[in-house]
Amino acid sequence: MSSESGAGHVRLFFREAIARALAEEMERDQRLLVLGQDVGSFGGAYKEFAGLHDRFGPERMRDTPVAEAAMVGLGVGAxxxxxxxxxxxxxxxxxxxxxxxxVNYAAKARFKTAGRITVPLVVKTTAGAKGQGVAHSQCLESWLMGVPGLKVVAPSDPASAYGLLKSALREDGPVVFIDHKRLFPKSGEVPSTECFAPIGKAQLLREGSDVTIVTHGYMVHVAMEAARELEKAGVDAEVIDLRSLAPLDMDTVAASVGKTGVLATLEEGQVTCGVGSEVAFRVMERLGPVPAVRVGPLPAPVSSNPVLEAECLPDAGRLVDAVRRILSQAKPKGTA
Amino acid sequence: MLIRAFETRLMARPDHGFQLYSSGEEAVAVGVASAMRTGDRLLSGGRSIGAALACGLDSGQVMAELLGRIAGPNRGRAGRGHLSQPESGFFGAHAVVAGNLTIAAGAALACQRAGEGGVVFAIFGDGACGAGALHETLNVASLWKLPLVLVCSNNGLSISTPVSSGVAADPLSSLAGPFGIAHATVDGMDVEAVAAAASGFAADARSGGGPALLECRAERFTSHSSSTRETRPAEQVTAIRERCPIAHLSAELLRGAVLDETALAALEAETEAEIDRAIAFAEASPMPPAEEALHDVV
Incomplete structure (x- = not known):
């Protein structure tokens, strides 16, 4: 449970940060509705809606049938x-x-109606692998990044979950909020007072001079682990948590790669047409050719079999190897 | 009469663009719109001209929208596929078959939450009746007693596929039965029959009685779209056109002495004059500047 940890912060589990953001926004906006499977008295698959049903009632914390087309459509229409x-x-x-x-209605509504209709909708969903197999593990965020009119955010810890969800719930248009199964056991410091994480702004998590690692979501923790490993090998890695996948904060990313001269991207979703591909290409549009490597899962479905799942997913070791390989191939800095 | 004249004149233009015409199905749109009150909303599929004009949208603005001019309600961006003017009750067209149904249910949920008696109507074709979205919508609308009147304008053909090959249920209104939803099938060429059924279902929905499914058996006088080849033999189309809903109503009104021939002729002349004004209004409006391709995106 949450506990005061001084200096204007409180320690929350990931799920508690989500519930707090929602509770504050539901208190502020009496119209705000939550629709989903088991979001009512059950409190959500990860208890991320715990307490909200008691506080706001079944009309606003509304359980739906298992019918995702209708669920999203109901939300879009409302x-x-x-x-x-x-x-x-x-x-x-x-x-x-x-x-x-x-995609076909909400993302286009503002444009096609010349601003007569906007769709202040948040679709919150949970990505990532945790032993549940080929159709319960996927990270499809890159599919959504190319849809004009959609914003896409992905928190990596309780503070960003709280801040990004608060921001998403103040947007005029549709936002997809993507959390991750393996983030739910985590706890972290969250400001005690209300705050917002701006959409479209990445966060520099670790400063370094040799390579820029760009990632998002749960993979932020894998990247930080890899950065610690790399440090032991004498490689000083900078780590950027994108937080916002659409729009991308290319100013922050390009400034970092301009400094380090080498880019490594890490994601749990497929690298083909993935987040890393997009980030790398945009970096090179700004800076010209840069040594770059994408790290992601194997090009295979994610099995519920623990051996096969672990083999498929990217981990710190794979990222460390990829970074060392790209650094060995790149020219030493300062020797143009 | 306005819808028919509007579409006939639009079809005759070389710059008509890609259109799905409502000719033959006017009585469905007009009958449903007659059941609407202030605060109600109507959503249509891509066959939207009849629905928009029936909701009272200005014919000049609609013509401007269809011809891509900035005087359209959506600055010419939407066309007939996505035309909307929510403040007039026409919440909008959405040219994904069955794509408007779940959204209509969401709009109905908002009306229910607002508690002001608003009802949402959604017009869709028989082609949407095989789609999962309809069945998901029927289910949740029944569970939550949403103020939603679903209106299927069954013109018998999904482009070229007969309804008997596309949907197992017959009549289509019977799809609502297993969900415990009130339903009826009426003659969609008879505006009074459509209006009576729609008004009855709307009254029930308004008073908390929940949703309804109204099937209107209608006829499409033209091919699926302005660029789709006609699959029916010419003599069949001619025979279909004999069942004109406007001629049917005119004859009824003359027989009942509500109108005489002079008044009917005056009405026709006034309609043509309105279309003249609509076309002039649209033609006076420019196309959007190219930079609007990026306006209102996010």
């Missing part, structure tokens, strides 16, 4: 009528069932 809505899609794999109203 939001388009001015009733801000958060739709909880338990696992990101099931977003595929609800993409039509999100």
């Amino acid at each position: 939001a388009a009528m001015g009733h801000r809505t958060l739709v909880g899609i338990t696992y990101m794999d099931f977003m595929t069932l609800g993409l039509d109203p999100l």
